Amino acid sequence: MNDYNYATKKITDEITASLTNVNSDDVDKLLIEINNAEKVFFVGVGRVLLSLQAIAKRLAHIGIKTYVVGEITEPAITDKDLLIVGSGSGETKFPLIIAEKAKQYNARVAHIGANPDSSMSQYSDLFLRIPVSSKVDTPGEVHSEQPMKSLFEQSLLLLGDTLALMMVNNKNIELESLWEYHANLE
Template sequence: MNYKMAVKLVLSECSSALDKINEDEVNNFMNMLLEADQVFFVGVGRVKLELEAFAKRLAHLGIKVHIVGDINEPAMTSKDVLVIGSGSGESLIPVAIAKKAKQIGGKIIHIGSNSKSSLAPITDLMVRIPVQTKLYLSDEIVSKQPMSSLFEQSLFLFGDVVAVMIIDKKNIELKKLWNYHANLE
């Protein structure tokens, strides 16, 4: 496969995945982020990297965000939201942290593909990106990319889509976002 064919494949799969996300789930997700005092993110591997990028963008929008496990992570309260990124919903660390967050009284949001995962009973909202995971569920979008690349790519793009929606909803002037950008670089 040449470069142009690979680009078409990846972009086509990402477009299909994002088109399948339920818009009501997205709107509920956005509202929960905006209503929370703080938003915590947890994921592992490449998913964690995508969530870190999303958290950084939300910080640019003035939302208090934290990555679980960071040295400066504060205490979670019942006024906060935990966002879990896990395609399968079975990753051990995110599931354990979600259970702890639920005990604290926080809201739990799962962004993933498996709506019947171990997270389902404690999740306040699931945003389903119905793409192929390690579980190979019958209703997932099949990908020709390795492993869970399509989920990770879709998660990254989903974060930027939600950021654009928040910018529009809050009528944020794009130039003013630079006030939140790192300035020690």
């Protein structure tokens, strides 16, 4: 059970199972929301937040104006903007509070999570399900041998990279041109 090859195969098999069961129509809808937004904000907590920060950075590399809620340079959200909430259970309090606040400013809200019947649904204009185990058991989910919510966090990160690749392909962006958006003070 401690074999590296077994563990990596198990993890990659779980990720493949979760991502291949994401509804591609919902992914297309999220791409439309991102493309229509003036600014795209992200909110989550813990390791989910880390995945969202990586997605925000990647989308910024392809020219999307992205902000993570709580950053010191975060601007005001408006009715021209999109808030992307990452929460597997859809019950995490901080993202719920932020989604409610975003709706007060008539922003669009997209929830990426595992639980379609969560409290977040009252604030979401779009729900994109990553069908993995979360704090709440739901039908059709991919169960994981990994600790806690690792599979959700991993799948979220790769979903973000998938969105970025789809945007690059849809917009016929030359990959070399993306370096102009990459950090250069490193």
